[in-house]
Amino acid sequence: MALAVALPVPAAATAGTVTIGAQMTQRDTVTVAFSGPTTIAVPITGEPASATELKSDFVSPVDGVIRRWRLAPQPNPGGLYALRVLRPTGNGSYTATATSQSVGANPAFTLTYATGLPIQAGDLIGLDILAGTPSPSVAAAGLAGAEAITWFKPDLFDGETRAPDQSLTAAQPTFDADVEAAPRIVLVTPSAGSSTGGTTVKIAGRNFGGVTGVSFGGVAASAFTVDSEELITATAPPSPGTGPVDVTVTTAAGTSRATSAGQFTYTAPPAPPAPPPPSSPLPTPVPGCVVPRLIGDHLVTARRHLARAGCRLGRITGTRRQTARVVRQFPAPGAIRPRDTAVNVRLVLTPHPPH
Numbered sequence: 001m002a003l004a005v006a007l008p009v010p011a012a013a014t015a016g017t018v019t020i021g022a023q024m025t026q027r028d029t030v031t032v033a034f035s036g037p038t039t040i041a042v043p044i045t046g047e048p049a050s051a052t053e054l055k056s057d058f059v060s061p062v063d064g065v066i067r068r069w070r071l072a073p074q075p076n077p078g079g080l081y082a083l084r085v086l087r088p089t090g091n092g093s094y095t096a097t098a099t100s101q102s103v104g105a106n107p108a109f110t111l112t113y114a115t116g117l118p119i120q121a122g123d124l125i126g127l128d129i130l131a132g133t134p135s136p137s138v139a140a141a142g143l144a145g146a147e148a149i150t151w152f153k154p155d156l157f158d159g160e161t162r163a164p165d166q167s168l169t170a171a172q173p174t175f176d177a178d179v180e181a182a183p184r185i186v187l188v189t190p191s192a193g194s195s196t197g198g199t200t201v202k203i204a205g206r207n208f209g210g211v212t213g214v215s216f217g218g219v220a221a222s223a224f225t226v227d228s229e230e231l232i233t234a235t236a237p238p239s240p241g242t243g244p245v246d247v248t249v250t251t252a253a254g255t256s257r258a259t260s261a262g263q264f265t266y267t268a269p270p271a272p273p274a275p276p277p278p279s280s281p282l283p284t285p286v287p288g289c290v291v292p293r294l295i296g297d298h299l300v301t302a303r304r305h306l307a308r309a310g311c312r313l314g315r316i317t318g319t320r321r322q323t324a325r326v327v328r329q330f331p332a333p334g335a336i337r338p339r340d341t342a343v344n345v346r347l348v349l350t351p352h353p354p355h
């Protein structure tokens with residue numbers, strides 16, 4: 001048979017390592033003997049009748065990993081023992097979730113054993129007295145009001161859910177366990193950011209020592225820095241969609257539970273700015289003077305061509321007879337000048353326009 005006792009209400013969670021089980025300073029005064037190996041003993045009340053008696057709590061107040069456990073001296077040094085983790089189902093049954101390696105006890109000294117059993121808040125620890133133990137028994141403190149439940153053969157095995165077989169009273173075996181608490185998130189700020197990623201997020205909580213990963217909805221943060229045991233600065237990764245996701249922190253003791261306090265909401269990226277309205281067309285600039293070809297023109301014709309081209313007639317040399325034609329001009333044809341630029345011409349009498 002195996003035996004464990006605990007208070008009915010779990011203690012408040014604390015940071016770092018939490019010790020659960022019996023107070024190892026208590027004095028074992030009785031030996032509880034069993035007819036054969038017993039898998040587990042789990043607390044029912046564990047509340048001593050007198051306030052002067054030692055109180056113990058075998059219920060884990062935190063999620064985490066059991067790193068070590070201790071067993072007080074046992075009267076049977078040839079006995080084999082193991083630590084058991086049990087999860088209440090809420091209907092009077094318990095599920096055996098994990099078991100340590102079997103160990104031997106010492107008749108004179110408390111021994112400490114390393115282990116790595118996962119445990120959740122509300123789980124209980126119990127003690128297995130294993131097959132192969134001669135005269136199965138366990139040393140216990142006689143405490144009025146202490147009560148425990150036990151499973152006899154067949155032994156409980158990991159993954160099995162079963163109601164206990166029997167209860168024991170007025171005896172509390174002396175063993176305990178150190179639980180390394182898993183991280184816990186209490187605040188994420190800001191709690192929203194663009195789905196394109198890149199938002200700098202502060203994550204406040206507990207037990208952030210030795211952080212190995214931070215994720216947003218299962219996607220690793222683009223970067224993170226552990227500022228202290230209670231604060232992490234992380235960069236949100238891009239998200240393919242929008243909406244709330246769970247932010248989690250992972251250490252060697254486990255991953256933080258998803259809670260509403262640890263959510264981050266991805267929002268759609270801002271729409272690109274609207275293009276500016278089309279501007280009014282610029283007024284067509286008034287053309288300047290593009291000097292026309294005047295060679296061969298009569299003076300009247302030259303004046304008309306110059307006016308159309310935005311130029312004006314300048315100095316005239318040579319004869320001004322009506323039949324005279326332009327034989328030379330300045331500026332040359334095609335030159336671009338400011339409007340109303342004067343174009344100088346030379347007129348001569350010629351029977352045919354010059355070429």
